[in-house]
Each structure stands twice: as structure tokens, then as C-alpha cells.
Amino acid sequence: MTAQLIDGLALAQKTRAQVAQRAAAFEQKAGRKAGLTVILVGENPASQVYVRNKVKACEAAGLKSELIVLPAETSQAALLTKIDQLNADTSVDGILVQLPLPPQIDSHRVIEAIAADKDVDGFHVANAGALMTGAPQFRPCTPYGVMKMLESIETPIRGAHAVIVGASNIVGKPMAMLLLAAGATITLCNSKTRDLPAMTRQADILVAAVGRPKLITASMVKPGAVVIDVGINRLDDGKLAGDVDFESVKPVAGAITPVPGGVGPMTIAMLLVNTMESAERRLV
Numbered sequence: 001m002t003a004q005l006i007d008g009l010a011l012a013q014k015t016r017a018q019v020a021q022r023a024a025a026f027e028q029k030a031g032r033k034a035g036l037t038v039i040l041v042g043e044n045p046a047s048q049v050y051v052r053n054k055v056k057a058c059e060a061a062g063l064k065s066e067l068i069v070l071p072a073e074t075s076q077a078a079l080l081t082k083i084d085q086l087n088a089d090t091s092v093d094g095i096l097v098q099l100p101l102p103p104q105i106d107s108h109r110v111i112e113a114i115a116a117d118k119d120v121d122g123f124h125v126a127n128a129g130a131l132m133t134g135a136p137q138f139r140p141c142t143p144y145g146v147m148k149m150l151e152s153i154e155t156p157i158r159g160a161h162a163v164i165v166g167a168s169n170i171v172g173k174p175m176a177m178l179l180l181a182a183g184a185t186i187t188l189c190n191s192k193t194r195d196l197p198a199m200t201r202q203a204d205i206l207v208a209a210v211g212r213p214k215l216i217t218a219s220m221v222k223p224g225a226v227v228i229d230v231g232i233n234r235l236d237d238g239k240l241a242g243d244v245d246f247e248s249v250k251p252v253a254g255a256i257t258p259v260p261g262g263v264g265p266m267t268i269a270m271l272l273v274n275t276m277e278s279a280e281r282r283l284v
């Protein structure tokens with residue numbers, strides 16, 4: 001048996017085409033384009049690539065996208081002033097501050113300064129709380145994309161055991177909340193988990209979001225499980241690898257996402273979806 005490949009690129013393309021239709025309808029109704037503003041502070045090379053991809057994807061779908069690049073030595077006060085201006089700007093539907101931020105800036109303060117109804121990343125405490133209490137406004141893009149990937153192959157979620165490895169605020173925790181809301185039983189693992197393989201082997205749905213190349217090996221996967229690899233790791237030879245040892249796990253799993261071409265493209269697609277949702281909400 002070999003796992004079904006969940007093609008994130010194809011699903012992202014389809015999602016972006018749907019956003020493009022919504023964006024055109026919005027523009028006709030509102031007399032303006034839906035707008036996302038991305039702020040990058042400093043010159044982190046990976047962040048530069050991420051923000052460029054986000055801006056390009058917006059433009060390709062017919063959204064207005066502004067990229068604000070600030071020098072690495074920008075003060076926290078200056079960044080907060082910029083965010084205030086964007087909060088008040090009615091042509092801006094979504095604000096995204098690319099993380100990580102330079103050390104003089106407290107990212108928590110910055111995220112909390114973004115108006116919750118423009119926080120298309122879904123990281124603001126109001127949005128995290130809304131998700132936790134079952135009335136989500138913006139679902140964080142990566143786990144939201146994973147849910148769409150599971151839907152795309154009609155994965156049974158209700159009653160399934162979902163094991164999530166990694167418990168960050170941006171991936172693991174919101175992933176757990178979304179799967180729980182969909183009726184799964186959740187195990188959320190972190191670096192202190194005592195016997196990780198014993199946990200992962202119970203998973204009908206296994207989500208790896210750790211940042212350790214090839215941490216999940218074949219012996220850690222229940223035959224037939226759906227394996228979602230969120231990890232993006234740059235290896236010494238320059239190649240990208242996920243948190244799952246793809247080649248060894250593929251013959252065991254029922255379905256699997258590749259890296260690259262899996263969760264990554266869906267994250268960007270869901271950012272566009274969130275921006276559209278924000279714009280449409282603003283219109284009514």
C-alpha cells in the first residue's frame with residue numbers, strides 16, 4: 001500500500017481561483033479592492049521570501065496588497081504608530097506583521113495592537129479566544145489550510161483520534177482547537193511528551209508541526225493514518241524537508257502531504273481567504 005498524496009499546490013490553486021471570484025464580486029459591490037497590508041521589519045531572508053509570496057498571491061487574485069518594509073532598527077513605538085494608522089484606514093481589510101520581529105520589539109504587544117477585526121493571521125488573543133470558545137472570527141492560516149486539506153480527501157474527523165506534535169500558538173494549539181471543534185479526540189504533544197511514538201501510533205490523523213527534520217518515522221505511524229506535515233526545515237544541502245520522513249512513512253500512511261508542495265501553499269491561500277472574509281464582513 002502506498003499513501004494517497006494530498007496535493008497542496010493544486011488545492012491552493014483552486015482556493016485562490018475561488019478567492020479571485022469573490023474579490024471581483026467584492027470590488028464591484030464596494031467600488032474598491034479588498035486590501036491586505038503586510039509589514040516586514042528588518043531583512044530576515046526567509047521572511048523576505050514569505051512576504052513577497054503573500055503579496056504576489058494577493059495581486060494575482062485581484063486583491064490590493066501593500067508591503068511596508070521598515071528598517072531592522074525600527075522602534076516598537078514607531079511600529080505601533082504605523083499599526084494604529086492602518087487600523088484606522090478603511091481601505092485596509094487585513095494587517096499582517098511578519099514574524100519574527102527584531103529583539104527590541106515585543107511581538108506580543110504588536111499582535112495585540114492590530115485591530116482584532118483586521119488580524120487576518122488570527123493571532124490576536126481575541127481571535128485565539130474566539131476560536132477556543134467555538135465562535136472563530138479568523139482561523140490561523142496554517143491550521144485552517146490543514147482543515148481544508150483533510151476535507152479535500154473526505155477524511156472522517158468526527159470521532160477520530162488526532163495527534164498533533166508541536167503546541168505553538170500559531171500552529172499546534174489552533175490546530176487542536178479546529179480538530180476538536182470538528183469532533184476529533186485530541187492529543188497535543190510537546191517537547192516534554194514522555195513517549196512520543198506511543199502517542200503518534202494512536203493517531204488516525206497525525207499532524208507534525210515541530211521544526212525537526214524527519215522526526216516522524218514509519219514506526220511512529222499507524223497503518224492507514226492521514227499524515228499532515230507542517231514542518232519546513234532547511235537541510236545542510238540546501239534542500240527543504242518536513243518533520244515527517246516522507247519516503248519511509250509513505251508506504252505506511254493512508255494519505256500524506258509532501259514538503260514542499262503541501263501545507264505551505266495552503267497557508268498562503270488561506271491568508272487570502274481570511275482577507276476576503278474580513279473585507280466582506282466590513283461591507284455589510
Ligand code: NAP
Nearest residue numbers: 142166167168171190191209210211230231232263264267
Ligand atoms: P515552534 O513555535 O518552534 O514550536 C515547536 C513546537 O514543537 C513546540 O510546542 C515544541 O515543544 C515542540 N517540540 C519541539 N521538539 C519536539 C520534540 N522532539 N517532540 C515533540 N515536540 C517537540 O514552531 P512553529 O512555529 O509551530 O513551527 C513548527 C514547524 O512548522 C517549523 O518547521 C515551521 O517552519 C513550520 N511552519 C510551517 C508553516 C507552513 O506554512 N507550512 C507555517 C508555520 C510554521 P515545547 O512547547 O515544549 O517547546
